[in-house]
């Protein structure tokens with residue numbers, strides 16, 4: 440496929456209005472052809488008007504029609520899987536094979552959401568029939584369903600250039616809800632973004648839908664993202680990235696005359712607690728498994744286990760030695776962008792400046808944006824007295840925290856901010872401590888894992904990729920999994936309606952055969 444470098448506004452491919460950019464191959468530090476268009480406020484306005492214009496027809500598509508559209512996107516993604524992975528690899532320095540798997544996962548997510556749409560349970564239908572004889576006041580017939588919130592802005596993430604980017608779970612769940620989408624592409628992988636956008640845009644056309652269902656924009660600096668958050672026709676935003684960026688956009692949306700929800704997924708150190716019996720029984724295996732996970736994607740993953748908390752005692756040395764060995768054997772590898780690479784190096788320097796000691800380091804950098812793996816260690820008291828040590832360093836670094844005893848381990852758990860996940864390694868002899876630790880973790884995380892590592896994330900009905908701030912800006916929702924659709928839905932109640940004016944799903948005959956709660960039963 441020849442890349443045009445254009446912006447995709449509905450069915451139109453739009454040339455640059457605010458200059459151009461080229462992608463960078465972070466492995467070679469060379470720019471890659473072609474030029475990509477940058478847009479500005481006029482393009483935001485055009486895309487938002489189209490998205491708004493498309494909303495009424497798209498949000499009223501039948502469940503079957505919408506499911507077929509999502510399946511078309513999946514088919515189109517499958518058809519370009521190899522070239523998408525190849526281009527994404529050039530633009531990110533990540534290996535092609537895992538990127539092909541990521542592209543397959545992205546297509547699967549669209550099929551999973553097609554199934555969610557067909558089953559219709561996301562509509563959460565409730566019917567409270569009229570009670571004309573009720574005293575002291577009759578009840579009117581009223582019926583509730585969920586509907587899409589309106590046109591939404593989605594910020595593509597940098598670190599998973601497909602499954603969290605243009606054709607990622609945010610886009611799949613938003614389109615499944617009936618929302619129309621304006622995608623703000625991440626400038627770190629413009630070619631991969633275009634290939635994905637084309638797959639979606641073509642599916643819009645092949646499905647005979649309004650062209651405004653999907654647009655993809657790109658811009659320089661913050662202006663385009665800010666304009667997408669500010670635009671009065673945009674009704675919700677999703678974002679994956681830094682805490683600084685996420686909170687700037689969140690606060691901006693709250694300052695609008697009509698504040699809108701911004702679902703940000705930002706930062707998590709995914710603490711891993713090693714309980715004493717587990718450490719004594721299999722300290723080396725846990726240390727090795729932890730270090731293996733922390734290095735996946737060059738540590739550039741929201742679920743990277745970044746902090747391991749352990750108690751000095753039997754098995755501790757074996758655990759630390761295994762972590763150190765794995766880290767020392769890791770070659771330095773290309774990081775996603777120059778900015779992420781320099782933020783990583785600053786982050787490691789910061790941790791050392793705060794008193795963490797270097798236990799092991801991997802191979803040294805061979806190229807400009809290679810990230811060297813690092814294992815640092817600090818004792819529990821130092822960790823507790825310095826909140827900066829609990830901050831995420833995005834990249835292949837981890838911090839081992841050595842607690843003196845169980846009380847100190849529990850105090851460390853109490854000190855942590857909100858997380859996407861937390862893990863306990865335990866054996867039957869650890870149950871009493873686990874019972875004390877668990878409520879502390881439940882309050883601070885969206886997911887608690889036992890005897891495994893938090894990565895990778897399942898995309899399923901019971902999966903949660905969310906958690907208390909600053910893991911996300913709204914702990915009631917997930918950004919991955921089938922319930923991520925709920926971010927884009929709002930309830931609407933129809934009162935006293937004639938049957939033929941009701942949405943199909945709420946009509947007396949239940950033509951869609953979707954389960955409904957009737958009078959609470």
Ligand code: NAP
Nearest residue numbers: 597598660661664665680681684687705706741779782833
């Ligand atoms: P980022 O700087 O937060 O940027 C993410 C996206 O939001 C980009 O498209 C960016 O546009 C836009 N943006 C950021 N701040 C904005 C603002 N104030 N106004 C308007 N738009 C804004 O994230 P990144 O570039 O992907 O990586 C930087 C750091 O983010 C990493 O070093 C890491 O610490 C963190 N990160 C975390 C995760 C995670 O899963 N937790 C994932 C990725 C990154 P521009 O690129 O045009 O600025």
